[in-house]
Amino acid sequence: MQKTIHLFTILLLFGNMPLQAQEFIPITKTEVLYKVSENNTTIKISEEEFKQARADYRQTNAVFLPNITASHTGIATTNPLMAFGSKLNQQILTQNDFNPALLNNPSQIENYATRFEIQQPLINVDGIYQRRAAKSKMEAMSLQQQRTTDYLVLEVEKAYMQLQLAYKGVDVIEEALKTALENRRLADNSFKQGYLQRADVLNVEVRVTEIQNQLQTAKSNVQNASNYLSFLMNDETYVVYQPSDSLSVNTFTIETNKNISENRSDIKAMQLASNAYEAMNKADKMAFLPRLNAFGSYELYDDQIFQADANGYLFGAQLSWDIFQGSKRFGKAQKSKAEFEKSQLQYSQYVSQSNLELNKAKRALTDAENKLKLTMLALEQSKESLRIRTNRFEEGLEKTSDLLMSETQYAQKQLEYYQTIFEFNYAQAYLRFLTKD
Numbered sequence: 001m002q003k004t005i006h007l008f009t010i011l012l013l014f015g016n017m018p019l020q021a022q023e024f025i026p027i028t029k030t031e032v033l034y035k036v037s038e039n040n041t042t043i044k045i046s047e048e049e050f051k052q053a054r055a056d057y058r059q060t061n062a063v064f065l066p067n068i069t070a071s072h073t074g075i076a077t078t079n080p081l082m083a084f085g086s087k088l089n090q091q092i093l094t095q096n097d098f099n100p101a102l103l104n105n106p107s108q109i110e111n112y113a114t115r116f117e118i119q120q121p122l123i124n125v126d127g128i129y130q131r132r133a134a135k136s137k138m139e140a141m142s143l144q145q146q147r148t149t150d151y152l153v154l155e156v157e158k159a160y161m162q163l164q165l166a167y168k169g170v171d172v173i174e175e176a177l178k179t180a181l182e183n184r185r186l187a188d189n190s191f192k193q194g195y196l197q198r199a200d201v202l203n204v205e206v207r208v209t210e211i212q213n214q215l216q217t218a219k220s221n222v223q224n225a226s227n228y229l230s231f232l233m234n235d236e237t238y239v240v241y242q243p244s245d246s247l248s249v250n251t252f253t254i255e256t257n258k259n260i261s262e263n264r265s266d267i268k269a270m271q272l273a274s275n276a277y278e279a280m281n282k283a284d285k286m287a288f289l290p291r292l293n294a295f296g297s298y299e300l301y302d303d304q305i306f307q308a309d310a311n312g313y314l315f316g317a318q319l320s321w322d323i324f325q326g327s328k329r330f331g332k333a334q335k336s337k338a339e340f341e342k343s344q345l346q347y348s349q350y351v352s353q354s355n356l357e358l359n360k361a362k363r364a365l366t367d368a369e370n371k372l373k374l375t376m377l378a379l380e381q382s383k384e385s386l387r388i389r390t391n392r393f394e395e396g397l398e399k400t401s402d403l404l405m406s407e408t409q410y411a412q413k414q415l416e417y418y419q420t421i422f423e424f425n426y427a428q429a430y431l432r433f434l435t436k437d
Contacts, residue, residue: 028243028244029156040233046141057131060134071115077108080103090303110303112302112303112307114300116298121291140270140273160243168246173218177212183407186393226238258435260355264354274340274344277336281339296315354434368423369424371420386407390406
């Protein structure tokens with residue numbers, strides 16, 4: 001499970017942005033999810049990667065579909081063989097053309113040829129396996145795109161809770177500031193009446209200043225959290241968002257005994273990637289087999305451009321076999337085999353790592369749940385302690401230092417409690433992410 005980020009260090013990535021007057025915009029998590037699904041750059045990149053893999057797969061249609069070309073060529077020649085052949089193709093040979101003097105020293109002749117060619121693969125076993133590899137890669141990219149979307153849903157939940165946590169921090173510190181200001185008023189009155197020393201009043205002043213600084217930091221954290229949401233939504237206006245609801249404990253039904261599913265999109269994508277490497281290895285092995293291709297052409301000839309007084313056709317089949325390519329194919333097959341075995345090891349490692357992460361997430365959820373109970377009790381205790389010390393301070397029965405300590409402790413316990421709520425909610429969301437099919 002990723003490390004949680006404490007309230008005063010959330011999203012420092014955006015901390016150097018200039019602080020300008022910004023508009024506060026209310027926003028719901030549903031709106032964030034919609035905008036992320038429509039505009040997020042990472043999702044768009046994954047979509048383009050899938051399109052790239054799909055285009056590679058479509059290229060393998062050449063294993064079955066014909067290759068058709070058309071050309072128009074014009075030449076002028078006095079070459080004896082070319083001149084005789086051109087006349088023969090144009091079907092304009094006469095008895096006089098067999099005169100040895102004309103055969104050996106022909107006059108210039110022009111020849112224009114329009115040619116339509118077709119090549120049809122019949123048996124290309126290596127190409128079939130290459131097509132299977134491309135299909136597996138395309139399917140893997142589709143599943144990876146789905147997992148990318150799932151991850152961004154988790155990231156939105158986390159970022160939205162961070163924004164809620166930042167606002168809770170502001171609320172806690174603003175309330176602490178009100179209490180500190182009231183205590184400063186009481187301390188000033190007690191000092192004027194001779195009940196307190198100047199040092200006690202200065203301690204209260206220092207406490208007020210500390211809280212004011214903390215409040216400024218907390219407000220900066222709100223801006224940082226808002227900026228990160230803007231980044232996820234690909235919104236460069238960088239307004240300050242305000243969540244529509246407050247941070248509270250989420251209770252979802254989670255099967256803690258559920259394990260990693262092999263049908264999870266990213267794991268299945270790893271398996272398909274391994275299948276692609278296996279198919280490529282088989283394709284390299286099949287490259288040792290001969291290939292059978294059919295071909296044909298239809299030709300039009302004339303001594304005038306774009307004319308067709310003579311024509312002819314040709315068709316046939318070719319069985320070709322590359323017997324030896326200087327051991328190039330042997331090395332290529334060995335390389336693809338190593339890549340396939342490597343992909344199998346990576347798949348096994350990824351599944352093992354996912355199970356490790358799942359066990360860690362389960363423990364983190366249990367720890368967060370126990371910590372939530374503890375921080376709730378600590379918060380109640382510190383609140384009651386502050387109430388008692390405040391009443392005693394108003395009656396002149398409590399030291400200033402003890403009151404300030406109770407103030408500080410109560411604010412800290414509130415922040416710890418909300419931080420624990422964040423950790424508990426995120427632990428649940430992360431566990432759902434890991435166990436999703």
